[in-house]
Amino acid sequence: MPTNARTPSSYPPLNVQVHTPRLSLLGATDELLEQLVPVVRKGVVTEPPWPFDDPMSLYKDSPDREWSWLRGIWAGRAKVSDSFWRLYFVVVVDGKxxxxxDLIGINFSRLGTVETFSWLSPETRGLGLGKEMRQAVLHLAFDGLGARQADSASFVDNHASNRVSQAVGYLPNGTDWDTRRGEAAEIQRWKLTRERWxxxxxxxxxxxxxxxCLPVLGIQSPPDR
Structure with missing residues (x-):
């Protein structure tokens, strides 16, 4: 899908785009989500080590998996305030x-910190796209929104995600625990400050x-670069 063929939305977050030489992050319109439904239906993850914490629609059986996934994004798009927002982007490579x-801000207007969440279709993993899309969304966070710090967390056996965090410059920031599919598992936390970025x-x-998009997120003026 050519990036210049998109019809502008009346809702600014859906018009945000981030382009790198390898991929684009495009605001997750319903049209783009429909194009991702076959990927979700086929299954994003089907065997351990399970990468996502609870609750997670991507663990459910189809078709409830697709329905819950769509409902979660629709609900998240609507829940926007100074204390919480979540920007959803579809990763597009060669038009596909x-x-x-995702980029998540919790009390961003006061703290200036963000978190990220992402997934790729199984056949596109191992090609360096995970690193590229993380660098893209971090550029949006720091250069576009003026973030002070980006945080990330992955289960300790999610080696791909942890390698991406290391590769783009995050530093270890302690450990914690969460559940996945009802079982407790240890999480590695990471942080990337603006100065390091x-x-x-x-x-x-x-x-x-x-x-x-800035006024929608409660950001009063463009950041100093």
Whole structure:
């Protein structure tokens, strides 16, 4: 799907785009979500080690998996305030949606911190796209929204996610516990400060539609770069 063929939405978060040489993050419109439904129906993860904490619609059986996944995104898009927001992006490679990358702000107006969540279709893993999409969403967070810090967490045996965090510059930030499929499991926490990101930032990532999105998220003015 060509990125320039999108019809602008009346809701600014759906118009936000992040482009790198390898992929694009496009605001998750219903049209793009429909294109991802076959991927979700086929299954994003089917065997351990389970990467997602509870509750997680992607563990459910089809078709409840697809229905719950869509309902979760629709509900998340509607729950936006100064204390919480979540931006949903569809990852597009060569015109084909292959996964999702989310950016989450909790008390962002006061704290300036963000978290990320992502997944890729099984056949596109191991190609470096996980690192590329994380760098893309971090560019949006720090350069577009003026974040102070990005946090991340993965189960200790989710080696792919932990490798991505290390590769893009996060530093270890302690451990914690959560549940997945009802079982307790240890989590590795990571953090990336703005100062560290500035030393690592890329110069080939393009942001589109961010200024119009700022008031929706309670960000009063564009960040100083």
């Amino acid at each position: 949606p292959v996964g999702m990358q 500035l030393k690592l930032r890329r110069g080939d990532i393009e942001l589109v539609g961010v200024a119009d």
